[in-house]
Amino acid sequence: MALKDKELIAWRIAQELKDGDVVNLGIGLPTLVANYIPEEIQLMLQSENGLLGMGALATDAQVDPDIINAGNQHITTQKGASYFHSADSFAMIRGGHVDVTVLGALQVDELGNIASHMVPGKMVPGMGGAMDLIAGARRVIVAMLHTAKGEAKILKECSLPLTGVGKVNMIVTEKAVMEVTSHGLVLKEIMPGSTLDDIFATTEASFFLAENLALNDRKTLEGGEDGDQASNF
Amino acid sequence: MNKQVSAQEAISHIQDGMTILYGGFMGVGTPKILIDALIEQGTKELTVIGNDAATPGAGIGRLISNGQVKKLIASHIGLNPEVAQLMNTGKLQVELVPQGTLVERIRCGGAGIGGFLTQTGLGTEVQEHKQVIQVGTQKYLLELPIRADVAIIRGTVADTLGNVFYRATTKNLNPLAATAADLVIVAAQEIVDPGELDPEKVMTPCVYVNYVVGGES
Numbered sequence: 118m119a120l121k122d123k124e125l126i127a128w129r130i131a132q133e134l135k136d137g138d139v140v141n142l143g144i145g146l147p148t149l150v151a152n153y154i155p156e157e158i159q160l161m162l163q164s165e166n167g168l169l170g171m172g173a174l175a176t177d178a179q180v181d182p183d184i185i186n187a188g189n190q191h192i193t194t195q196k197g198a199s200y201f202h203s204a205d206s207f208a209m210i211r212g213g214h215v216d217v218t219v220l221g222a223l224q225v226d227e228l229g230n231i232a233s234h235m236v237p238g239k240m241v242p243g244m245g246g247a248m249d250l251i252a253g254a255r256r257v258i259v260a261m262l263h264t265a266k267g268e269a270k271i272l273k274e275c276s277l278p279l280t281g282v283g284k285v286n287m288i289v290t291e292k293a294v295m296e297v298t299s300h301g302l303v304l305k306e307i308m309p310g311s312t313l314d315d316i317f318a319t320t321e322a323s324f325f326l327a328e329n330l331a332l333n334d335r336k337t338l339e340g341g342e343d344g345d346q347a348s349n350f
Numbered sequence: 351m352n353k354q355v356s357a358q359e360a361i362s363h364i365q366d367g368m369t370i371l372y373g374g375f376m377g378v379g380t381p382k383i384l385i386d387a388l389i390e391q392g393t394k395e396l397t398v399i400g401n402d403a404a405t406p407g408a409g410i411g412r413l414i415s416n417g418q419v420k421k422l423i424a425s426h427i428g429l430n431p432e433v434a435q436l437m438n439t440g441k442l443q444v445e446l447v448p449q450g451t452l453v454e455r456i457r458c459g460g461a462g463i464g465g466f467l468t469q470t471g472l473g474t475e476v477q478e479h480k481q482v483i484q485v486g487t488q489k490y491l492l493e494l495p496i497r498a499d500v501a502i503i504r505g506t507v508a509d510t511l512g513n514v515f516y517r518a519t520t521k522n523l524n525p526l527a528a529t530a531a532d533l534v535i536v537a538a539q540e541i542v543d544p545g546e547l548d549p550e551k552v553m554t555p556c557v558y559v560n561y562v563v564g565g566e567s
Contacts, residue, residue, distance in 0.1 A: 165449065166375040166401075167519050182378070183506070183518040189376040189429065202521040202553075203375075203401065204457045207450030211468065241437075241446075242428025243402070244476075249450030252470040282473035 122291035125308060126260050128153040129289050129333075130219055133258060138216040139163055139209075141250055144188040146260045147219040161197075163215055165246040167206050170198025187246065210246065211253040218254035220247060222261045222285075224275040227322045229285040229297040231259060232277035244280060251281030263290035269321040271295070271302070292316050294333075295324060306331045352510045353562045360535045360561040361387040364500050367420075368393070371456065371498040371531050372400040373524030376429065377409030379516070381504035381537035382567050385409070388502075389416050397421040399456075399498060401449065401523050403430035414442065423496075425449035448476060451493050453526055458495035460529025460558075465494045501531035504566055505554070508538035509545075512559025513552045521553065528554045535559075537566040 120128060127149035134140060134150075136158040142148050151173075154160060162171040164186040171186055172193035180191045201209075209215060224232040231251060234244040251257055264270055271288060288295045293316050294306035302324035307313060313326075361384060364370065374380030380400075389412065396419050403424055404411040411430050413419055421443040427433040436442035447455070448470050458466055467490035471477055481492040503524050505514035514536055516524050528534050536554070541564040 164519075166378075167521050181518065183520050185376060185378050185519055187375070189378075200518050200521060202516075202525045203449070203453040203523050204526050207453055211450055211470065241434065243424065243426040243446040244448050245402075245426040245428075246449040248448040248474065248476065249470045252468070252472070253450075279474045 122262060123149060124153075125291055126262075126289050129294060129308070130258055130260055131155065133287070134158060134160060134217060139169070139214060141165065141210070141215050141218045141254065143218070143220040143247070143250075143260075145221050147221060148188065150219055150260070163206075163209065164192075165203075165206050165210065165250070167201050167203060168194065168198065169201070169209070170195045172198070207246070207249055210249050213253060213255055215250070215254045217256045217258060218250040219258045219260050220250065222259045222270070223265070224270050224272055224277055225259050225261075225285055225288055226272045226275045227301050227324075228274075229283045230275050230279050231257070231281045231285050232275040233280045235278055237278065247280050251284045256286050257281070257284050258287045258289060259285055260289055263292040263316075264319050269319055272321045273323070292319065301325060303327050304330060306333050309333050353512050353556075353559060354510045354541060355561050355563060357383045357387040357537065357563045357565070358390070360384070360563050361391055361393075363533055364388065364391070364393050366393055367395045368499040369397040369399065371496075371501040371523075371527040372398055372410050373501075373503050373522060373527050374404065374409045375401050375519065375522040377404040377411070379504050379520035379522050379524055380404065380409035381502050381535075381563075383563065383565055384502045384535060384537050385412055388413060388418065392418070394418050395420045397423070399423040399496060400527075401425055401452070403427040403433045405430050406432045417441075421445070423447060423452075425452050451476075452496075453523060455493050455496040456523065456526045456530045459497040460526060463495060465492050467491065468493055496530060498527075498531040499533065501527040501534045503528050503534060503536045503554070503559075505536050505538035507540045507542060507547055507551075508536050508559075508562050509542050509547045509556070510562060511544045512536060512554075512556035512562055513544075513547050514538065514554040514559065515547060515551045516553055525553050528558045533560050535561045535563065537563040539566045540564075
């Protein structure tokens, strides 16, 4: 079974994570990353409501009403987990103790700015912990679809209210993997099913091509157990 | 020094127009029996400050649904569609604050600290009307402390002196809110005599707490 777009994004981001990383996954698409973490590495997932060492979603039999994640889901904990209050949680986040945060976005731009928390007049859910995560995490990876209703989301300049300024390090979409550098955006990889022309046509921002620009092979991405896992969604 | 009272008695000190800090994250860690008592008492024009708006049927969401709240200060309202409706029809004022900034402002309020400097929100709308302070080469926003008239807190175990233990992810804002109000009411699942709660487990020392209420679900 082919990996669908969002699962492909999640799979690709999971390959960025290193053994021992403390990682905070945003709600929605970023949560899928947890399903693709390579077996050989161990992470500590941080949930900003006060948990380090988040495990899988709780089954009905495992539900403990006192244990949720920041997305209001009942979850389990892994060995070595710890609980703490919100000020400790955000000291951890703001103080640079979270290695990677993976967040969704409405728009990202050439300067590494991100708009992810509101559409004025339409959607005003509040920023939750996103602004603190963007400001404080050592590495910010954006997980999002390349376009929304045909409109580009990787822009020269974000038009929506900003959630963070100059803090995005990497953008992963179903079409492309881009890095934000001091010189601008660099296209590192073309995702399976996409082409350079396709990316040019659907990206408003200017970007450089990496010297070792890679064309990801769909067969590799779908190979073995990863392909089987995808059928769970 | 026995601080145990009924929920009704504790809540009777909350008057129309007061500001209330509430513990809880999506309702987990919000004291249900104190919300029940506030609904029963019908106190109105309240300003409530907490992490989020929960959902219409949970936590602080019940108080908002019942029309008792004039203003909400929180970091997230996205899972309570009623809040957006009330906001759009002018029936509820909402002030959104980044989560980490909100909790640290409350910590400052309880700890006698005049504010703190953070990079969170730099260059965004959060920066509007705020002082930007440069320390070395880095710019920060000055964020000011938050205090309230009352804090409503949910504990797992409390003793009758007001020492409190919070289990798992029910901690969230509770230990912070407990420090930052003139009147602090704790509703606990279990009430024990002094000495029965291991001092090593006390997360809120009794000095902060005015009333303890038993029977929290």
